[in-house]
Amino acid sequence: MRRIADLWDPQGERHDVPTWPWGLAPEGLATRDQLVAMGLRPRGPAAGQVMWFSRKDRTAPRFARLYPIDRATPPRPRTAGQLASLAAAMKARRTCPDCGEVQTYCLPTSLGTCTTCAFGLPAAA
Template sequence: MGRLADLWDPEGERHDVPTFLWRMAPDGLATRNQLVAQGLRPRGPAVAQVMWFSSKTPGVPRFARLYPIDRATPPKPRSPGQIASLAKADEVRRTCPECGEVRDYHLPTSVGVCHPCAFGFPAAA
């Protein structure tokens, strides 16, 4: 297991960008997911990162890039063509290739069919 002290690098000497521990980043920086939750999108490159150790990857640090909140902007509006394309792609992810039914959930990629087909139940009429 690594040491937390190895991750702390606020000057960016070891990791090429300023690196902070989980929940210790300075105010004014946020991850992409935190920006999206605020209805914003990052503009420009990441200026820092947070790093932490996780049981999912023992001994290997995980990281998340940090972006300045003051440079983030709302997302650009989607065109009607983009909206139609996304709706079609979503319908394809919900259509069972076995029974042809359009489900109200995305089909699990592990089995590639809807739940009734995966478990051998007849399709509801």
């Protein structure tokens, strides 16, 4: 039987890390997604976790790590080389291997080419 009391473990005796049910974690802790929404990134190990029962998979609870907000820092700025590498990768995802044209969208992996080449449509003028 699923019980919220099974997820309450603030000392970390059952789950090896301090664990709270969803929504009952102490102040000052946040998940990675919550930190990103604040413009921060976690630094250091997780301080605990929250757990909840999913409606899809009722056999095992799901979890999310919690990080201290006071140790989180802003992300490091990307270097010029990283930005150039990302731009080249995105251009490669938009370049059709058949016609060689750079599209305004990423090519569907299911087709492997641009939609014009995949469906044999005439190229737009």
